[in-house]
Amino acid sequence: MIRIYNTLTRKKEEFQTLEPGVVKMYVCGVTVYNDAHVGHAMSALVFDIIRRYLEYRGYKVKHVMNYTDVDDKIINRARQLGEDPLKLSQRYIEDYANDLRNLNVLPPTSTPQVSKTMPHIIQFIQGLIEKGYAYAAPNGDVYFRVTKDDDYGKLSGRRLEDMQAGARIEIGEAKEHPMDFALWKAAKPGEISWDSPWGKGRPGWHIECSAMNLVELGEQIDIHGGGNDLIFPHHENEIAQTECYTGKPFARYWVHNGMLQLGGEKMSKSLGNIVPIKEFLKQRDADVMRMLVLMGSYRAPLIFSDETQDAAEKSLERLKTALRPASPSASGLSAEAASALAAQAESTKQAFIEAMDDDFNTPLALAALYELVKAINTARDNGATDAQLQPAQSMLRELTGVLGLRLQEKQGSGDADKFIDLLVEVRSEVRKQKLWALSDLIRDRLKELGVTLEDTKDGTKWRWS
RNA sequence: GGCGUCGUGGCCAAGUGGUAAGGCAAGGGUCUGCAAAACCCUCAUUCAGGGGUUCGAAUCCCCUCGACGCCUCCA
Numbered sequence: 001m002i003r004i005y006n007t008l009t010r011k012k013e014e015f016q017t018l019e020p021g022v023v024k025m026y027v028c029g030v031t032v033y034n035d036a037h038v039g040h041a042m043s044a045l046v047f048d049i050i051r052r053y054l055e056y057r058g059y060k061v062k063h064v065m066n067y068t069d070v071d072d073k074i075i076n077r078a079r080q081l082g083e084d085p086l087k088l089s090q091r092y093i094e095d096y097a098n099d100l101r102n103l104n105v106l107p108p109t110s111t112p113q114v115s116k117t118m119p120h121i122i123q124f125i126q127g128l129i130e131k132g133y134a135y136a137a138p139n140g141d142v143y144f145r146v147t148k149d150d151d152y153g154k155l156s157g158r159r160l161e162d163m164q165a166g167a168r169i170e171i172g173e174a175k176e177h178p179m180d181f182a183l184w185k186a187a188k189p190g191e192i193s194w195d196s197p198w199g200k201g202r203p204g205w206h207i208e209c210s211a212m213n214l215v216e217l218g219e220q221i222d223i224h225g226g227g228n229d230l231i232f233p234h235h236e237n238e239i240a241q242t243e244c245y246t247g248k249p250f251a252r253y254w255v256h257n258g259m260l261q262l263g264g265e266k267m268s269k270s271l272g273n274i275v276p277i278k279e280f281l282k283q284r285d286a287d288v289m290r291m292l293v294l295m296g297s298y299r300a301p302l303i304f305s306d307e308t309q310d311a312a313e314k315s316l317e318r319l320k321t322a323l324r325p326a327s328p329s330a331s332g333l334s335a336e337a338a339s340a341l342a343a344q345a346e347s348t349k350q351a352f353i354e355a356m357d358d359d360f361n362t363p364l365a366l367a368a369l370y371e372l373v374k375a376i377n378t379a380r381d382n383g384a385t386d387a388q389l390q391p392a393q394s395m396l397r398e399l400t401g402v403l404g405l406r407l408q409e410k411q412g413s414g415d416a417d418k419f420i421d422l423l424v425e426v427r428s429e430v431r432k433q434k435l436w437a438l439s440d441l442i443r444d445r446l447k448e449l450g451v452t453l454e455d456t457k458d459g460t461k462w463r464w465s
Numbered sequence: 466g467g468c469g470u471c472g473u474g475g476c477c478a479a480g481u482g483g484u485a486a487g488g489c490a491a492g493g494g495u496c497u498g499c500a501a502a503a504c505c506c507u508c509a510u511u512c513a514g515g516g517g518u519u520c521g522a523a524u525c526c527c528c529u530c531g532a533c534g535c536c537u538c539c540a
Contacts, residue, residue, distance in 0.1 A: 007469095010469090010470095027540090028540070029540085030539095030540070031538080031539080036540090037540090039539090039540055040540050041540090042540070043540035044540080046540090047540095071538085072538075073538070073539095153468095156468065156469075156535075156536085157468055157469065158467080158468055158469090158535090158536075159467090159468090161467095162466095162467045162468065162536085163467080163468090163536065205538085225540095226540060227539075227540030228469090228470080228534065228535080228540085229534065229535065229539055229540065230535095230539075230540070231469080231534090231535070232468085232469090232535055232536065233535090233536080233537090234539090256540095257540070258470085258533090258534085259533080259534065259540075260540085261533075264532080264533080265533085266533080266534070266539090266540095267540095268538090268539055268540085269538085269539065270537095270538065270539065271539095292477095295477060295478065295487095295488070295489095296477070296478065297478085297479085299470080300470085300471080300478090301470090301471085301532095301533060301534080303476095303477070305476090305477095307476060307477080307489085307490095308476080308477060308489090310476095310489075310490095311476070311477060311488070311489040311490085312477090312488090312489090313489095314488080314489055314490090315477095315487095315488050315489065317502095318488075318489090321502070321503070324502090324503095355479090361479075361480095363477090363478055363479050363486090363487070363488085364478095364479055364480085364486075364487080366479095366487070366488075367478095367479070367486055367487035367488080368487090369487095370487060370488070371487090374503095374504085377502090377503055377504070378503085378504065380503075381496095381503060381504055382504095431498085434498070436498060436499070439498095439499095440498095440499070440500080443499095443500075443501090444500095447501095452501070452502090453500090453501075454500090454501050454502055455497075455498095455499095455500075455501080456497090456501095456502085457496095457497095461501095461502090
């Protein structure tokens with residue numbers, strides 16, 4: 001039985017889907033106006049891992065991730081660049097999709113865009129007005145009437161009175177209540193706009209997700225996800241809109257990932273302390289970013305530093321060692337030892353599932369994998385053949401695959417490999433003559449070039465590092 | 466000011482009532498010409514601090530201190 005922490009109830013709950021065997025999952029994507037950073041990557045990775053695990057457990061997952069392609073920031077950026085806003089956002093949509101691909105994130109089953117959902121958004125707003133949950137102001141804006149929604153604030157645990165106490169709220173003249181929020185914004189001169197019953201304009205931020213959910217997944221969904229910075233106001237307002245419109249509970253489980261921290265602060269575009277995904281991938285393998293996410297709880301802040309990245313990289317190395325082949329001169333394992341290894345593979349799988357079932361406890365799941373790593377390496381040291389290692393290694397591949405790790409050995413560039421082979425061969429001759437200084441020089445210099453040599457009783461092995 | 470999350474060894478981190486997982490780093494050992502990798506051993510009487518509940522608390526309650534997120538766009 002899978003248990004998931006639900007932000008709405010602040011508790012772990014048993015996971016039961018609306019429809020047996022099918023998970024409807026909606027995850028808030030990004031606003032596309034510049035390069036996505038590793039904080040976005042964290043969120044994408046968290047929900048990719050959740051999706052992969054649910055699929056592993058036999059669910060069919062409908063994974064919807066939206067693109068906000070109509071927004072103030074996009075309009076401003078487009079104006080700066082003298083570019084059409086929708087062309088600009090389209091460019092960044094492709095760019096982000098590419099970043100996700102490079103991070104080995106499975107493509108969502110659907111990626112709706114605001115600009116392509118306009119009729120549904122307008123219809124949604126119309127419906128809210130008809131039911132008295134929204135009103136059109138004289139200036140052409142349409143607002144949601146928070147006072148009409150009895151349980152407004154239930155997701156973030158706020159009360160309207162508390163929020164009014166906040167000093168930073170400005171009372172818009174057109175609003176009935178200071179916390180009323182825009183469903184539709186009247187167009188300013190020269191701005192991109194769409195026709196509506198309330199004049200030319202564009203949707204407010206929150207309504208798009210309500211509308212896309214309805215179009216893509218229906219009135220009720222299983223999982224609604226996103227970063228915990230979206231809990232208020234975005235998801236709060238989404239619940240309000242959708243539940244007032246449909247009269248039904250919206251999402252069963254609200255799942256929020258913690259923020260990625262750089263230098264003790266949240267990484268965000270507005271703070272400017274960002275590391276773009278592309279920059280990260282120039283320095284490190286995609287697995288490193290994923291490992292970083294796996295090493296901590298998805299709900300907790302993730303510390304992004306050179307130290308944590310190094311640790312993630314080393315941990316990956318450790319997983320990879322277990323996948324290396326047996327010694328060619330292996331004498332074979334006793335039947336007893338071989339079956340012990342098979343037993344370890346099975347118990348690791350059970351422990352892995354148990355850990356992941358408990359709110360996707362990836363650190364605990366990794367601990368289970370390291371047990372298998374140790375068992376495999378010990379078996380190899382004790383003379384296991386490839387055939388004997390294979391079942392356990394397949395299990396390790398299977399489980400790390402569920403987490404989305406590729407665990408590929410580093411590749412060199414182009415034709416270098418055969419020259420390294422040659423160099424290693426020459427060095428072996430040098431070693432036979434016990435010319436240690438020369439042979440160590442070759443090893444050290446290759447190390448500097450990113451090639452690690454290991455002298456074993458089966459000869460010298462090398463790999464890119 | 467309000468709401469929320471949280472504070473576990475040098476670093477990352479699991480554990481939410483039964484006596485501290487795991488990874489990285491570090492030290493010692495086996496192996497090696499020396500390394501590397503692997504394997505073995507060591508590494509928190511203690512869980513921010515102070516009270517309380519309990520036979521028993523890192524885990525529950527209260528207080529204090531501190532960090533982070535949200536209350537404005539934000540994954």
